[in-house]
Structure formats: structure tokens, C-alpha cells
Amino acid sequence: METNTSYDPSFAREVFENVDSGEEIKMCMQCGMCAASCPLREHMDYPPRQIFSMIRAGKRDMVLNANSIMMCTSCYTCQVRCPRGIPVIDVMHGLAHYAISKGILTRKDTAVFGREFWQQIYKTGRIDEKDLSRRYFFADGIITGIKKSLQMARMGIIMLLHGRMKILPEKKIKGIKSLRSMLDKAMQTGKGGSEV
Amino acid sequence: MAEVEATNQTLLVVGGGMSGITAALEAAEAGYDVILIEKNPYLGGRVTQLYQYFPKLCPPNCGLEINFRRMKLNPRIRFFTLAEVEKISGEEGNYNVTVKLNPRFITEKCTCCGKCSDVCDTEIDNPFNFGMDKIKAVYLPHEFAFPMRYVMDPSIVGTDEAKKCKDACKYDAIDLDMKATTFDLNVGAIVWACGWTPYDASKIEYYGFGRYKNVITNMMMERLASPNGPTAGKILRPSDGKEVKNVAFIQCAGSRDQNYLPYCSGVCCLASMKQSTYLRDQYPDCNITIFFIDIRALDRLEDFYTKVKEDEKVTFIKSKIASITEDEATGDLLLEGENTNTGERIQMTFDMVVLATGMVPNSLDLESAPSVSKDEYGFMTLDPNNTGIYGAGCVKRPTDVASSVQDATGAALRAIQSVTRR
Amino acid sequence: MEKKAALYICTGCGIGDALDIDSLKELATDDLGVPICKDHPFLCGAEGVDLIKKDIQDEGVNTIIIAGCSGRVNYDVFNFGPDKIVERINLREQVAWCQPPKEEDTQMLAEDYLRMGCSKANDTEPLEPYIAEEEYSKDILIVGGGVAGMTAALEIAKAGRKAILVEKEDKLGGFLGKMKKLITMPYKDLSDTGAEDLIKEVNENDNIKVYTSATVAKISGSPGLFTAEISADGNSVQERVGSVIQATGWTPYDASKLNLGYGKIKDVITNVEMEEMAAKGKITRPSDGKEVKNVLFVQCAGSRDPEHLPYCSSYCCLASLKQAAYVKEQNPEAVNYIVYKDMRTVGQAEDFYRKAQEDGDVFIRGSIVNINENGGKLSVETDDELLGERVNIEEIDLVVLAVGMVPTSQPDQIPRIQAPEGTEGADEEGMIEVMPDSGFFAKSALNLEYRQGPELPTLKYGFPDSHFICFPYETRRTGIYTAGCVRRPMEVVKAKEDAAGAAMKAIQCCEASSQGVALHPRAGDISYPEFNMQRCTQCKRCTEECPFGAINEDEKGNPLPNPTRCRRCGVCMGACPERIISFKNYSVGMIGNMIKAIEVPEEDEEKPRVIAFVCENDAYPAIDMAAIKRMQWSPYVRFIPVRCLGSINLVWVADAMSKGIDGLLFLGCRHGDDYQCHFIKGSELAETRLGKVSETLDRLALEAERVKFLEIGITDYNRIPTIINEFMETIDELGPNPYKGW
Structure with missing residues (x-):
């Protein structure tokens, strides 16, 4: 063990005060259940347990720049299984939110996807797979958009063949108004959506 | 069932595992009358299922053998297997307890010769081995079983199989008409040592x-x-x-x-x-x-x-x-x-x-029992205002054998104090 | 007592099918001269028992020999009162169930057991308990006035008995009295220590006599009959007590x-100092x-460390969590760091760990590298295991070292005593280091006037513990119990329970001693060893070998037995080369006669004979179990149960060998660090003794392999056939004992 970092409690305090459910991380006993339950564990640079440990140690930059805080897909496995009942998902989203609010965009595409997903749901009450991917692929300009589209072309064809994606645009759902008022409420609580 | 003699100077120990046996023996060896009841057909509780104790890696049957011998030699202890508490009322120094005796279908005449089991063809999941193997429906729970006597599974009672077993017994030790009975006890204090479930x-x-x-x-x-x-x-x-x-x-x-x-x-x-x-x-x-x-x-x-x-x-x-x-x-x-x-x-x-x-503590919820305080996990807690019923061993906190024995020895004394106060 | 014997042979449970009962009866009446001999198909049934009772009444039978099932069962059915001698011959398990039926060898085995049983019954005398002439005391002396000692005193008093409490400080309370708060059941929050109430209750209780600023100068006598000399404030007082509880506690x-800055950096303190400071007021x-x-709290400071205290003190995790709560209470903005190896908040105490986390205490799994002082603040360099980095924790005001408990019995240095001349390892002045398991090892607390040393023998790390899982209160001195942290490290709530348990044992001891009955493990036994002093040669073996220090010595080296200290194991009987120690129902001569009762066939019959001496506590039940499982083994072995293998006398080897017995097996309990012998050293002593048996065998010109010692546990029944059959192969190879027919 070579590196010599200093413990800095100020970041933990910052998290407790600013991040949704941030205080809950105090309960972590570092068992590793969250890390191993996560379906995206292979893609994360630090699993939730390590994020919590780093917050405690005061590693602000590492935490806010971690890709893992942006990766959570809300599958709830870790949260359901956490032996200390930590709302891991809320904390991860909270951290992502906080990082974005501080102008840190580690995984901009995740944020973009989130925004587009939200907006589409808000508009029609459902996801139009082709529209969502188009918006998501082309968010960084037309060249990248074409590249990304071509990469995913095969997947698109398979989805079409299996009827998972329609050629015609999706219609609005019935009762879209009620849904919108629900989503508005969610926005107010600050827990929903990714704003870029 | 004949009346079981007991007075308000008698102690009742519920649970015949290591804690219960200890509490009963320690009190009896200090000169107090004790009645011990156990729901299984044998005494010894959980530890009978263990291969060895840590840290000495010694067999539990070694200590049980001594304890059973102490029990055999001590006329102050009376014990009942297949027995459960049905009702408790009263207060420190004067409890009325209804005990239910489940039928064993095998009487005191059993010599453990094993002939009934030899002729029995029906097999049941062996509860002693958590169903990992089968056992004859008339069986000795395990070879160190104390009391050493067979037991018949109620599932075959009333069948020809049971009659076959009965006919095989040379000692007329099988009573297929045995019914659950109850008896009432008057006791001065109770040690609750009914252990735990995995x-x-x-x-x-x-x-x-x-x-x-x-x-x-x-x-x-x-x-x-x-x-x-x-x-x-x-x-x-x-x-x-x-x-x-x-x-x-x-x-x-x-x-x-x-x-x-x-x-x-x-x-x-x-x-x-x-x-x-x-x-x-x-x-x-x-x-x-x-x-x-x-x-x-x-x-x-x-x-x-x-x-x-x-x-x-x-x-x-x-x-x-x-x-x-x-x-x-x-x-x-x-x-x-x-x-x-x-x-x-x-x-x-x-x-x-x-x-x-x-370990999950075994529940002490009883109809019309005097209230006994417990924590949110079901463990019995100390309540200085509510004496007379004392927990011993794993009903109080999850614990190892040595600590259960310690605890039960203390519980025996507290029960004695209850009858001394009267 | 004029004996009138009767033999009852049960033919049930397969005995009648396996054996020729008539010829057994013939043997009993004609050869063994038993006046009454009957058989019954179901002896343990009402009719069978009535048959015996009738003979007791009509014929005046007072010695009942029952040949049937093992003595482990039907003990209650065949109990005819204390004035009757009952001898059980195990024809069921150890003959009928483990041998082929109707074979000549099976019949011979049963015949030998009959001969042996009748011989034993003939040699057994009725028992009378030992009652001393002096008056028995039922008061209990408690040494140490901390939480365990005070609780023990109160529990005794509440049971209507008298306690005498001796405390070396001028005030009761011990560590409990120095605490600010307690964390105990149900582990949700801190509670008051209750020390003042406890002290008050003890002081005001009429059944408790308290001596403060007092020590025990001497304890002489034996359970029920102890005399304690107490020095209190310079005066010496005598108290008679029945039993003793040592609750002298611990020191930090x-x-x-430790290399953690203590003594060099002022702001590094121990958890005990932290507690005392908090109790007095502000934490500064x-x-x-x-x-x-x-x-910053350093857990396991010196604990779980082979260089310091290899064990865990089990209270320190909770103590630090409690003290962290004091810090938070004083200043909610304060930060507590807890550097730990493993958090050990067992049972419901896990709740308080959660509470500490909720409070925001920072838990760091790792170890301390360095503690530095810099400009008035401390910085602590730590290997943070879970972060995988060496980190520096700065701006620390106070470091608390969670140090462990050392039992007060642990001496600072290993004591040395005068060794007998010529002892190996003695220094120039003839002094030698004492062994931890001797009564000379521990620090002064009881000052027993025992030949085997003034204190309780300790085991590892200076704890005077029994090392019995099933019997935690037992020490190696009868009637002296330990309670609380002197016995093993524990938190307050456990020390209280422990004290109640020790009080129970102490009360029991007073009862048993005054009635002349033995304590654990032969609880209720009224037999006791008697010494035929005319033939004593002052060899001191009995006093040295008694595992419980029961026997003192006079100046000439004559043994002075103390029957109430005795556990009735018979180790002294086995040790005595002059065979002067006997019980009325167990003696060297009695077993010798049983050996002599075995019929040894002529060499050309090719029927070897082996005797197995087996511990009645473990090996004997194991053999029964093997038989219940219907395992089979050589029919040439005769089992003789002994109270403890430590009671075997080497003269039996000579008796057996000179009679033509081909081999001897000794089956005893495991010994060594994890011993299972109920008498602590019995099986170990037996093996040592047998190590010297080669002299006897040499003298007889016999091979050493004819005598074998083996450790057998009660669950080793699967091994019984193999052990026996392998030994029989050895005997076959050695050939017959040439002394046959002498």
C-alpha cells in the first residue's frame, strides 16, 4: 500500500446534505452484496460499495467522475437485497444528479438517453423505439449519428422482424393527461428525469 | 393420565435441550423438585443433532451422557417427553400449568428390542436428519435417545401396518389406542428453555x-x-x-x-x-x-x-x-x-x-399465559416487574452451548429464588 | 451386612435366543454359589420386577444381580432402594446383540460376565455417606466486589442464604463503578450503569456481609467445611464457609x-481511561x-495479536461504540473513526452497531501503521483494507486504544518454586518455573492451604477456566467456582448471568457436601475413598495425581484426605502402588477379583482372552451403541468398566498377565489440550502409567504390544469392531500368553 491519501470528511458531509438519500450510505457495512447483484457490474468502474467507501474517505473527484453513478438501470436488485436497507438506487441517481448539477458529465450519452426517454414518455406515454434511438444516436451530430445507426442496424432489423419495433410512428396512449400529471409530480419531487 | 404431583415449591422447566436439562439438574441437585417437559420424543434438543462442539471438537453425546446419568440418579427430577405446555395461568409462586402429552403409541414396556421396526415397511422422512433420509414409521429417534424407547409415527396409526408392528412386539408395548392427554400442574416458578429453530x-x-x-x-x-x-x-x-x-x-x-x-x-x-x-x-x-x-x-x-x-x-x-x-x-x-x-x-x-x-427463538406465545416481555426479534427480555418465568439459553439471545449452560444455571437459581420468596 | 444374593437372568430382547440360559443358571448355582437364581422373559416388566421384589420381601434378598440389558437403561426399574446392592450384568448389548447366537464362544462370554458380576457383587459393600463431625457451613465466600461478585452475593442472598463478600478496594463496584453508562440488552441505547443501586442493595442486604479493603489471607479445609482468614483493615477475621466464588475480575x-504511542503521546489513552474521564464529566x-x-478508536489494541493478547476480549467493540456515543453526545459535530479488524457485535448487539452507523461514526476496516503528533493534533496512518490504500486520518484530537482484558489470575511473571532435588530444568538455587495448570501459577487471591498450590490452576492465558463446554463453572478445585471476567472475557450483562450461575453452583456445593454426596460429574454418588494408612509408604503419588487437589499431606508425607473435595474418580486408587485406597463399591481388589474370575482356556484350545478396561462415561456407552447397531467383534474380549481410566492400577496388568490373559486394552477419553476426560487428567495419567508397564511385562518376559491404550470418544462406536479386531490380530501374531494354566 503505497498511496497516501488523507481522509476528508467534508465530501461525506457534502453528500449527506446535497444528495438525495445521501445520508443512508452511513449504514453501509461494506459487505459487497450490491456490487455482486448488479447486472452492469462488469461495466462499472466502481461498484456502489466502493463508491460509498470513497465518499467516506473524501475522494470527491473520483466519485463524481465515476461512470457507475450514471449507469444504474434501476433494476432494484441491490436495493432489495441490501442487508442494511440502503436505497442504493436513490443514492446512485442522487449522485448522478448532483454530478450533473456540478457540471460533471462523465457519461453524457447516458444523460442524453435519459432526457430523450423522459421526453418521449411525456409526449406520447410510450416509447417509440426507432424515434428514441434516432434522437439518441444523432444527439452528437449527424456523422456520429450515422455511425451509431449502422452499428445497431442488425438489431433494428431483428426487432422489426419480431414485431418489437413498428414501422409506423407510435400513437399517444389513452389518458396521456393523467400520466403527464403523474410525471409532473415526479419532477417536483426531484427524483425523476435526467436534465442536461 | 394420572395426576402429577407438584406444589408451589416445584419448578417447571419447559424444554429439554441443553439449557433445560441444565436448569433442571442444577436446581434438583440443590434439593428442589423439578418437572421437565420436552416436545420431542427424546431429551437433548438441538445438540443431539450436532456432530461436535467447537472449539474442542468433542461429541455432544459425551456431556449429554453425564447429564442423563445425573438425571437417572436424581429422584427429584421427573421428565415428560412429547409434552407441550398448553396453558399457563397464575403468578410467581403459584402457577397453574396445563401440559399436553402427545401419544407415543409405545409404552414403558418397550425394551428397545427393535422387532416392531423390523416388521414395519412404511418409511417416513427422518425428522432427525432434516429429511435427508428415510426412517421406519416406528423408530428409535437416534441411538443415544433418552429415554431409550421407540416411538410410532401417528401417520400409520389405524393402519394394518401399525397392527403388524403391534403383533410383532413380544412385550405388549404398543398401544394403538393411545390418545393425547392433558394434566395440570401447580408450580412455583417456570424456566422457559424452549430453544431455537434454524x-x-x-x-x-x-x-x-x-x-x-x-x-x-x-x-x-x-x-x-x-x-x-x-x-x-x-x-x-x-x-x-x-x-x-x-x-x-x-x-x-x-x-x-x-x-x-x-x-x-x-x-x-x-x-x-x-x-x-x-x-x-x-x-x-x-x-x-x-x-x-x-x-x-x-x-x-x-x-x-x-x-x-x-x-x-x-x-x-x-x-x-x-x-x-x-x-x-x-x-x-x-x-x-x-x-x-x-x-x-x-x-x-x-x-x-x-x-x-x-437461530430463530422458539415462540413463547401462549394462550392466556402471563405476559412475558420480548424484543422485536422474539427473544425473551428481562422484566424486573414480571418475575416467576425465566428464560434460559437461546430464547434470550442467540448463543453457544457453553453460554447456554451458564445462562441456564443462573436461571435455575432465579427460579429457586421465586419459590423461596413464597 | 449379611449378604443374600439372587441372580435374575432376563431372557428377553434376544438374550434367550442367543444363550443357553439353563447352563448359565447351573453355573450360578453350582459353581458360583448364588443361592437364588431365576430367569424371566421380560424382567423389566411389572411381573419381572415383582418377582424380584417378592424375593426381597420373602427371602431377604439384599444383593440383586441382574443379567440382562446394559446398566445404562432401566436404571429406575431396577432400583430397589439405597440399602440394596444392585449389580447389572450386560448380557444384552455386550453379548447377545454383538455376538452370533448359540455359539460356544458367545456362551463362554456370558459365563465370564456372570462370574465377574457375581464376584463384584460379592465384594461390594453397602454405602454410607461421609459426614464430618464438624458443623457444616452453608455460607458462601465471594472474593471480588465488582459486578460479578456483587451480583453473586445478591443472588445468594435472594435465595435465602448468606454471602460474605471480600473486596480489596475501599469501595465495592469494580470497573462497573467507574463507568459512565452501560450498553446492554436490548442494545438500543445507553443506559445507566446501575452501579450505585447495586452497591447499595448489597450493603443493605442482611444476608450479605461485606469486607472492603480486605483480602483473603488463607482458606483451609474443604467444601462445606472451609475456614477463611480475611485480612480487613489490618485485622484478621475468620469466617466459616461452605463454598467459594472467585470473581476477581480483570485488569486492562x-x-x-504496544507500539501505538501510549505513554509517549499524551492524547493517546486507553478505553478504560476514556471511560473514567467520561464518567467524571467532559471528554477532553x-x-x-x-x-x-x-x-479515533483503535480496536483490538494488542488483542488478537500473538505478540500481546492472542484472544479477543469480546467487550471492546461495544465499549468503543458506547464511548463514540459519549463523544457525539458531547458534540454532535464530532467525528468518530473506528479502526477495526472485525466488528464483533454479536446477537442483538448488532442493533447498536447499526445505531453507531446511523450516528455517523466512520468505520474503517484495517490496521494502524503509525500515530503521529503534529502541532497539537494527531494524525493516524492506517491501512484501509476496503479502500485498498494506506490513508492518513488527520486532525485527530484523541486516540482511544481499545485494550483487552487480562484475568487477575494471570501472574506478571511465571512464578518459580523450590523443586525437589535433582529436578531437570531447575536453576542453581533449585527453583523451577511452575506449570500453568498447577495451583502455584496464578496471582494471589484465595491462598488455599492446599498441598497442590494456593490458587486455582489456570489454563491458557491465565484463565482458571474448566475448558468444559457442558460444565463451564467447574474449576479444578471442588467447591470453588469462578465468575465473570476472571473466567473468560465478557460484557457486563453476561458477567451478571455468569455470577448467578456460579452462585447456583456454590449453593449446590454446600447442599451436596453437607449430605456427603459427590458433586459433578459423579453428582449424587455417596461412595468415597478410604485410606488404609497402616500400609502407606508416603510415596505421595495420590496427593500429586489427584486432579482436584483433594488430598493434603502431613509433614511426613502421609496423605490427609478431604472427602468433600473428592470427586470420586478413583485416580488416587489407581496411583497407589500399595493398593491402600478403596471405595466400598470400587477397589483394586474388587477389579482384581473380577479379572481372576475370568476363565482362561488352555493354550491348545486356541481361544485367547483379552480384557478391555473401559471408561464408563464414554467408551462403555460407545460399545453399547455399537451393539445397538448390531456390529460384531471378537468374542474373546471381556469389558470391565472403570470410573475413569485414571483409576486403573498397574497391579491389574500383573494380575491379568500372570493369569494367562493374552492382551489388555485400555479405552479412555481424549487427552491433551482438548481433553475430554471428565476428571481432567484421568486418561492422561492412565497413559503415563501404562508407559511404565513395560517393567512389569519385562519381568514376566512378555511383549509390550500386549498392552494397548486407545482414545475413544462416545461417538466413535463405528470404530469399536476395527479396534478390537485389529488388537486381536496383534495378539494372534504374538501367540498365546505362556502363563496360561498357572
Whole structure:
């Protein structure tokens, strides 16, 4: 063990005060259940347990720049299984939110996807797979958009063949108004959506 | 059932496990009359199912044998098996207790010759071995059973099978008309020592207990290692009876987990380490991995941890295993988790997995019983304003055998104080 | 007592099918001269028992020999009162169930057991308990006035008995009295220590006599009959007591031995100092008296460390969590760091760990590298295991070392005593280091006037513990019990329970001693060893070998037995080369006669004979179990149960060998560190003794392999056939004992 970092409690305090459910991380006993339950564990640079440990140690930059805080897909496995009942998902989203609010965009595409997903749901009450991917692929300009589209072309064809994606645009759902008022409420609580 | 003589100077001990036996004996040897009741057809409780105790790796039957001898020699103790408390009323110094005696269908005349069992063809799941093998429907619960007498499973009573058994008995010891009876007792104080039940591992869905044959519990492991167990003491995989080469222990299986048992049972770390020695004795090449959150080897039991750690075939990994998947073809088990010391992902395959499940206190909810305070987990708590009924052993806190004995000895004295006050 | 014997042979449970009962009866009446001999198909049934009762009444039978099932069963059915001698011959388990039926060898085995049983019954005398002439005391002496000692005293008093409490300080209370708060059941929050109430209750209780500023100068006598000399404030007082509880507690491990800055850096203190400071008021820095803000707790300071205290003290995790709560209470902004190896909050105490986390205490799994002082603040370099980095924790005001418990019995240095001349390992002055398991090892607390040393023998780390899982209160001195942290490290709630248990044992001891009955493990036994002093040669073996220190010596080396200290194991009987120690129902001569009762066939019959002496506590039940499982083994072995293998006398080897017995097996309990012998050293002594048997065998010109010692546990029944058959192979190879027919 070579590196010599200093413990800095100020970041933990910052998290407790600013991040949704941030205080809950105090309960972590570092068992590793969250890390191993996560379906995206292979893609994360630090699993939730390590994020919590780093917050405690005061590693602000590492935490806010971690890709893992942006990766959570809300599958709830870790949260359901956490032996200390930590709302891991809320904390991860909270951290992502906080990082974005501080102008840190580690995984901009995740944020973009989130925004587009939200907006589409808000508009029609459902996801139009082709529209969502188009918006998501082309968010960084037309060249990248074409590249990304071509990469995913095969997947698109398979989805079409299996009827998972329609050629015609999706219609609005019935009762879209009620849904919108629900989503508005969610926005107010600050827990929903990714704003870029 | 004839009236059982008791007075307000008599103590009642409920539960004939190590705690109950201890409380009863200690009080009786100090000159007090004691009635001991046990719901199983034999005394000894949980420890009869254990192969060895930690840290001395000695057989529980050794201590039980002495205790039974103490009991045989002491006329102040009367005990009843297959007995349960049905009702308690009254107060310190004057309790009225209704005891229900379940039928054994075998009388005192039984000589244990075994002829009834020889002719019996019906087999039932052996409760003593957690259903890992079958036993004749008329059986001796285990060979150290005390009292040493057969018992008939109620499922065959009324069938021709039962009649066949009855006819085989030369000593007229089978009474198929035996019915449950009750009797009332007047006692001065009660020691509640009804022990614990292993936590139901099938509730921990992601460990697959009940679905995967080679995922067993720590108590099942005790039976597998015991010479009187389902495999005559040879530790073999339940799925195919193969010898094991690579075994994992998952600590805190359900324990310290607010989704299951929020408390720590205190003994499971040591029990798993003890069981690793069972495996090492039988299989010199067997690799053992113990997955833990914290190793809790209290006080001088740390020496045992030190000893097991020295074994290069035993590896300790700090990780709470998140999932088990079975390879259907081989029955092998894939464990996934995070090694929290290194941050590395764990994906390891084992022949067999032992879940170190915790202790659930046996309930003391009784109709019309004087209120006994307990905590949110069901453990009995001390209530200075409510004396006369005293907990002993694992009904108070999860604990090992030595501490249960300690605790029960103290409980015996408190019960004596209750009758002294009167 | 004029004996009138009767033999009853039960033919049930397969005995009648396996054996020729008529010829057995013939043997009993014609050869063994038993006046009444009957058989019954179901002796334990009402009719069978009536048959015996009738003979007792009509014929005046007072010695009942029952040949049937093992003595482990039907003990209650065949109990005809204390004035009757009952001898059980195990024809069921150890003959009918483990041998092929109707074979000549099976019949011969049963005949030998009959001969042996009748011989034993003939040699057994009725028992009378030992009652001393002096008056028995039922008061209990408790040494140590901390939480365990005070609780024990109160529990005794509440049971209507008298306690005498001796405390070396001028005030009761011990460590409990120095605490600010307690964390105990149900582990949700801190509670009051209750020390003052406890002290008051003890002081005001009429059944408790308290001596403060007092020590025990001497304890002489034996259970029920102890005399304790107490020095209190310079005066000497005598108290007669029936039993003793040692609750002398613990001392904190010396933190200056640790390389953690203690003694060098002022703001590094121990958990005990922290507690005392908190109890007095504000938690401040010793260096400048300022209130603390950031506190770092070092768990396992010296504990779980082979260089210091290899064991865990089990209370320190909770103590630090409690003290962290004090810090938070004083200043909610304060930060507590807890550097730990494993958090050990067992049972419901896990709740308090959660509470500490909720409070925001920072838990770091790792180890301390360095503690530095810099400009009045401390910085602690730590290997953080879970972060995988060496980190520096700065701006620390106070470091608290969670040091462990050392039992007060642990001497600072290994004591030395005068060794007998020529002892190996003695220094120039003839002094030698004492062994931990001797009564000379521990620090002064009881000052027993025992030949085997003034204190309780200790085991590892200086704890005077029994090392019995099933019998935790037992020490190696009868009637003296330990309670609380002197016995093993424990938290307050457990010390209280422990004290109640020790009080129970102490009360029991007073009762048993005054009635002349033995304590654990032969509880209720009224037999006791009697010494035929005319033939004593003052060899001192009995006094040296008694595992319980029951026998003192006069100046000439004559043994002075103390029957109430005796556990009735018979180790002294086995040790005595002159065979002067006997019980009325167990003696060297009696077993010798049983050996002589065995019929040894002529050499050319090719029927070897082996005697197995088996511990009645473990090996004997194991043999029964093997038989219940219907295992089979050589019919040439005769089992003789002994109270403890430590009671075997070497003269039996000579008796057996000179009679032509081909081999001897000794089956006893495991010994060594994890011993299972109920009499602690019995099986070990037996093996040592047998190590010297080669002299006897040499003298007889016999091979050493004819005598074998083996450790057998009660669950080792699967091994019984193999053990016996392998030994029989050895005997076959050696050939017959040439002394046959002498």
C-alpha cells in the first residue's frame, strides 16, 4: 500500500446534505452484496460499495467522475437485497444528479438517453423505439449519428422482424393527461428525469 | 393420565435441550423438585443433532451422557417427553400449568428390542436428519435417545401396518389406542428453555436452498458429518452422493440482514470453521472457502479461528455472496460476489455450499399465559416487574452451548429464588 | 451386612435366543454359589420386577444381580432402594446383540460376565455417606466486589442464604463503578450503569456481609467445611464457609507495551481511561484540556495479536461504540473513526452497531501503521483494507486504544518454586518455573492451604477456566467456582448471568457436601475413598495425581484426605502402588477379583482372552451403541468398566498377565489440550502409567504390544469392531500368553 491519501470528511458531509438519500450510505457495512447483484457490474468502474467507501474517505473527484453513478438501470436488485436497507438506487441517481448539477458529465450519452426517454414518455406515454434511438444516436451530430445507426442496424432489423419495433410512428396512449400529471409530480419531487 | 404431583415449591422447566436439562439438574441437585417437559420424543434438543462442539471438537453425546446419568440418579427430577405446555395461568409462586402429552403409541414396556421396526415397511422422512433420509414409521429417534424407547409415527396409526408392528412386539408395548392427554400442574416458578429453530434458508431466494440439492444448511452439515447421520458420517453431496472436493460456506446467510434476521447469531462463524475441520478430516485434498462479512470468534474462541486460518486449504474471503446458480448437468454451483478486500469480482464454482443460517427463538406465545416481555426479534427480555418465568439459553439471545449452560444455571437459581420468596 | 444374593437372568430382547440360559443358571448355582437364581422373559416388566421384589420381601434378598440389558437403561426399574446392592450384568448389548447366537464362544462370554458380576457383587459393600463431625457451613465466600461478585452475593442472598463478600478496594463496584453508562440488552441505547443501586442493595442486604479493603489471607479445609482468614483493615477475621466464588475480575492490558504511542503521546489513552474521564464529566484532551472533536478508536489494541493478547476480549467493540456515543453526545459535530479488524457485535448487539452507523461514526476496516503528533493534533496512518490504500486520518484530537482484558489470575511473571532435588530444568538455587495448570501459577487471591498450590490452576492465558463446554463453572478445585471476567472475557450483562450461575453452583456445593454426596460429574454418588494408612509408604503419588487437589499431606508425607473435595474418580486408587485406597463399591481388589474370575482356556484350545478396561462415561456407552447397531467383534474380549481410566492400577496388568490373559486394552477419553476426560487428567495419567508397564511385562518376559491404550470418544462406536479386531490380530501374531494354566 503505497498511496497516501488523507481522509476528508467534508465530501461525506457534502453528500449527506446535497444528495438525495445521501445520508443512508452511513449504514453501509461494506459487505459487497450490491456490487455482486448488479447486472452492469462488469461495466462499472466502481461498484456502489466502493463508491460509498470513497465518499467516506473524501475522494470527491473520483466519485463524481465515476461512470457507475450514471449507469444504474434501476433494476432494484441491490436495493432489495441490501442487508442494511440502503436505497442504493436513490443514492446512485442522487449522485448522478448532483454530478450533473456540478457540471460533471462523465457519461453524457447516458444523460442524453435519459432526457430523450423522459421526453418521449411525456409526449406520447410510450416509447417509440426507432424515434428514441434516432434522437439518441444523432444527439452528437449527424456523422456520429450515422455511425451509431449502422452499428445497431442488425438489431433494428431483428426487432422489426419480431414485431418489437413498428414501422409506423407510435400513437399517444389513452389518458396521456393523467400520466403527464403523474410525471409532473415526479419532477417536483426531484427524483425523476435526467436534465442536461 | 394420572395426576402429577407438584406444589408451589416445584419448578417447571419447559424444554429439554441443553439449557433445560441444565436448569433442571442444577436446581434438583440443590434439593428442589423439578418437572421437565420436552416436545420431542427424546431429551437433548438441538445438540443431539450436532456432530461436535467447537472449539474442542468433542461429541455432544459425551456431556449429554453425564447429564442423563445425573438425571437417572436424581429422584427429584421427573421428565415428560412429547409434552407441550398448553396453558399457563397464575403468578410467581403459584402457577397453574396445563401440559399436553402427545401419544407415543409405545409404552414403558418397550425394551428397545427393535422387532416392531423390523416388521414395519412404511418409511417416513427422518425428522432427525432434516429429511435427508428415510426412517421406519416406528423408530428409535437416534441411538443415544433418552429415554431409550421407540416411538410410532401417528401417520400409520389405524393402519394394518401399525397392527403388524403391534403383533410383532413380544412385550405388549404398543398401544394403538393411545390418545393425547392433558394434566395440570401447580408450580412455583417456570424456566422457559424452549430453544431455537434454524432460520428457513429457502426464504433467501437468491441462494436457491430447496431448489439446488447441493445447497445445504449448517445444521444439515452436522447431520452429514455425524456417524448416526444419513450417510453414516461420510460427507457426501446430496445430489449424487459423490465425495466433495471444493466446498463453500456462506456466513450470515440471512443474518445481519434486515430483510431476514437483522441480528447476528453469534455461533455461525465458529460453526462453519468447525465444519471445515470435519471436511478436512475426511478429505485431505478438499478446498474450503468461507465467505464472511466479519469473523466473530469471541473471546478465547479466537484461538480456534487462528487454528483454522493456519490450514492452507481453508480460505477466508470477505464477501457477501450475491447469488448461486446451479449447473444442472453436474449439480455444481456457481457463486458470485465481490471480494471486498480486493474489489475483484468473484465467480467461483463449488461442489457443495453450506449456508450458515442463524437461530430463530422458539415462540413463547401462549394462550392466556402471563405476559412475558420480548424484543422485536422474539427473544425473551428481562422484566424486573414480571418475575416467576425465566428464560434460559437461546430464547434470550442467540448463543453457544457453553453460554447456554451458564445462562441456564443462573436461571435455575432465579427460579429457586421465586419459590423461596413464597 | 449379611449378604443374600439372587441372580435374575432376563431372557428377553434376544438374550434367550442367543444363550443357553439353563447352563448359565447351573453355573450360578453350582459353581458360583448364588443361592437364588431365576430367569424371566421380560424382567423389566411389572411381573419381572415383582418377582424380584417378592424375593426381597420373602427371602431377604439384599444383593440383586441382574443379567440382562446394559446398566445404562432401566436404571429406575431396577432400583430397589439405597440399602440394596444392585449389580447389572450386560448380557444384552455386550453379548447377545454383538455376538452370533448359540455359539460356544458367545456362551463362554456370558459365563465370564456372570462370574465377574457375581464376584463384584460379592465384594461390594453397602454405602454410607461421609459426614464430618464438624458443623457444616452453608455460607458462601465471594472474593471480588465488582459486578460479578456483587451480583453473586445478591443472588445468594435472594435465595435465602448468606454471602460474605471480600473486596480489596475501599469501595465495592469494580470497573462497573467507574463507568459512565452501560450498553446492554436490548442494545438500543445507553443506559445507566446501575452501579450505585447495586452497591447499595448489597450493603443493605442482611444476608450479605461485606469486607472492603480486605483480602483473603488463607482458606483451609474443604467444601462445606472451609475456614477463611480475611485480612480487613489490618485485622484478621475468620469466617466459616461452605463454598467459594472467585470473581476477581480483570485488569486492562498494558498499553505501553504496544507500539501505538501510549505513554509517549499524551492524547493517546486507553478505553478504560476514556471511560473514567467520561464518567467524571467532559471528554477532553489530556495534553491541553480542550474538548475533543475528532476521536479515533483503535480496536483490538494488542488483542488478537500473538505478540500481546492472542484472544479477543469480546467487550471492546461495544465499549468503543458506547464511548463514540459519549463523544457525539458531547458534540454532535464530532467525528468518530473506528479502526477495526472485525466488528464483533454479536446477537442483538448488532442493533447498536447499526445505531453507531446511523450516528455517523466512520468505520474503517484495517490496521494502524503509525500515530503521529503534529502541532497539537494527531494524525493516524492506517491501512484501509476496503479502500485498498494506506490513508492518513488527520486532525485527530484523541486516540482511544481499545485494550483487552487480562484475568487477575494471570501472574506478571511465571512464578518459580523450590523443586525437589535433582529436578531437570531447575536453576542453581533449585527453583523451577511452575506449570500453568498447577495451583502455584496464578496471582494471589484465595491462598488455599492446599498441598497442590494456593490458587486455582489456570489454563491458557491465565484463565482458571474448566475448558468444559457442558460444565463451564467447574474449576479444578471442588467447591470453588469462578465468575465473570476472571473466567473468560465478557460484557457486563453476561458477567451478571455468569455470577448467578456460579452462585447456583456454590449453593449446590454446600447442599451436596453437607449430605456427603459427590458433586459433578459423579453428582449424587455417596461412595468415597478410604485410606488404609497402616500400609502407606508416603510415596505421595495420590496427593500429586489427584486432579482436584483433594488430598493434603502431613509433614511426613502421609496423605490427609478431604472427602468433600473428592470427586470420586478413583485416580488416587489407581496411583497407589500399595493398593491402600478403596471405595466400598470400587477397589483394586474388587477389579482384581473380577479379572481372576475370568476363565482362561488352555493354550491348545486356541481361544485367547483379552480384557478391555473401559471408561464408563464414554467408551462403555460407545460399545453399547455399537451393539445397538448390531456390529460384531471378537468374542474373546471381556469389558470391565472403570470410573475413569485414571483409576486403573498397574497391579491389574500383573494380575491379568500372570493369569494367562493374552492382551489388555485400555479405552479412555481424549487427552491433551482438548481433553475430554471428565476428571481432567484421568486418561492422561492412565497413559503415563501404562508407559511404565513395560517393567512389569519385562519381568514376566512378555511383549509390550500386549498392552494397548486407545482414545475413544462416545461417538466413535463405528470404530469399536476395527479396534478390537485389529488388537486381536496383534495378539494372534504374538501367540498365546505362556502363563496360561498357572
